[in-house]
Amino acid sequence: MTKQKEAPKGAPTAHTSTWSYLSEAGAPIVIIGFMTFSVLLFYLMPNPTISSLSIYSSFFFLQLFLSYIIPGQYSKGLVLADGTQEVYLCNGLRCYLITIAIFFLGGFLKLWNLGLAYDNLLPLVSTSNYFAWASWLYIYIKGLSSPKREPTEGVLNDIWYGIELNPKMFGSDCTLFFDGRVSLIGVVMVGLSYACKQYELAGYISTPMLLFTAFFSIYMFDFFWFEDHFITTFDVAYEKFGWMLTWGDTVWMPFFCNLTGYFLVEDYRYEQPKWQIALIVIIWVSGYIFARIANAQKDAFKRDPSKKTFFYGLIKQDYISADEGKKVLSSGLWSLSRHPNYFGELANSLAMCLPGGITHSIFSFGYTIFIWALLITRFERDDRKCNNKYKQAWKEYSRRTPYKIVPYLY
Incomplete structure (x- = not known):
């Protein structure tokens, strides 16, 4: 009987799509590429300023503070493989609205310029990059000794995807905090600041800017309104939390995903x-x-x-x-x-x-x-x-x- 020739390890099989195979084969390139880009930001971006440090640290720790003190609905997540079931405090909608109120109240009282995200953009990107690396390092080191540490998938994957399921930072679930508060509230706040800057320059808000800002604001309102649905998703129940999500939520989402708003400020007469x-x-x-x-x-x-x-x-x-x-x-x-x-x-x-x-x-x-x-x-x-x-x-x-x-x- 002739022995069947085995497919090369990692090659596509009948149950593996070509996209999946190419995705896995190219994963190290993507991981190294993004992490190299992040390191280059330390050299390409200006150093953090007193203003950028004040702005970003105030936002970051305000979200952490609000996640603790604001009442909300307690919801159970899915039962995990080890039989445990996390309980989450879903108070994101109130935190979202309070953050927006504080932003505009501070502008009304002349405590800060509402266009501060545009005015301090490059130092803010640099500052958020430092926050992302510091947060990831804390989560990674803490996860090394965690009883919920997942089996290793290689150093590169462990860094990128994470080593622990449902990790916590100062008692707050990292996925709920970074994916929801730092990322989604962050992208809305930067977008609102861009809209305010356009108004400052042009004396009005253009229709494209109005659409862009409204889409993000409504979408995030919807997310927090149904926040208890989020805790039963793949992201929370099965996804570990590593550099990819930490950096993506802290740097990429609030700033690079807001470039539409940035260009609408630069070309503020565009319709x-x-x-x-x-x-x-x-x-x-x-x-x-x-x-x-x-x-x-x-x-x-x-x-x-x-x-x-x-x-x-x-x-x-x-x-x-x-x-x-x-x-x-x-x-x-x-x-x-x-x-x-x-x-x-x-x-x-x-x-x-x-x-x-x-x-x-x-x-x-x-x-x-x-x-x-x-x-x-x-x-x-x-x-x-x-x-x-x-x-x-x-x-x-x-x-x-x-x-x-x-x-x-x-």
Whole structure:
């Protein structure tokens, strides 16, 4: 009997997509590239100033302080592999609104200029870079001796993805704090500051700037309104917390994903035709609704798989049974693609940057590029985890629902 020739280690198999293989093969390049870029920022950016240190440290520690003292709803996360179940204080919406109120109140009282993010941009990027590295180093060293330390995946992956599930910084869950407060509130505050700077220069806020600022503000309001849904997502339940998320939430998201707003300040007289404005609004609203319904259906299913219908009885709930009583949601929007919420997010992120137009710079689409790269690669990691967790049920679901993210296309 002839021995079957084995495929090279790491090569694509029948259950591994070409994108997944290329993603894994190129991962070290991406990791080293981003970390090198971050180190170069220490040399390319001006040193932190007293103003930038005051601004960023005030924002960072205000979020940490508010996360402790502001009352909110306590919600349980998913039951983890070790049988534990984290409890989270979901007070993000109040923290979000309080931060915005403090920002405008300080401007009204002349304690600071509302355009401070634009006026101190480069020192702020430098300062946030220091905060990102210091935070990651604290989380990494603390995780080395943590009982929740995950099996090592190699030094590079351990640094990039993290070594501990659900790590905490000063008692605050890192994923909830950095992904929610530092990142999402940060990107809104920088965007609002850009809008204020445009008003200072032009005497009015342009329609593209108004759209850009409104999209981000509404989107983050929605996130914090449904913050208890976030704690049942892949990010919180299964994703470790390493340099990728620490630096991405602290530096990339608030500043590089806000470049649309920056270019709208630089070209503050830029306007768009009404048909473009209408198309952008349609894309954003459609993506928002699609993602919101998909996330809400998934969250409702995780909390009560026995429900027969969803969304006022309009969507039938159905699932595929797996081993050990597990269930795979296979109805509603989740029958159109295996990640319909990602499809909504892709459309949403595109619309958020379109107000900057296509003539300024590819960098004005920083947020779109970030979200698309993040979600497409995250799908592959999520798909592998689901394949290992649900086994035959996931293979059956993948057969029934061949499209990964975009229904009938991808």
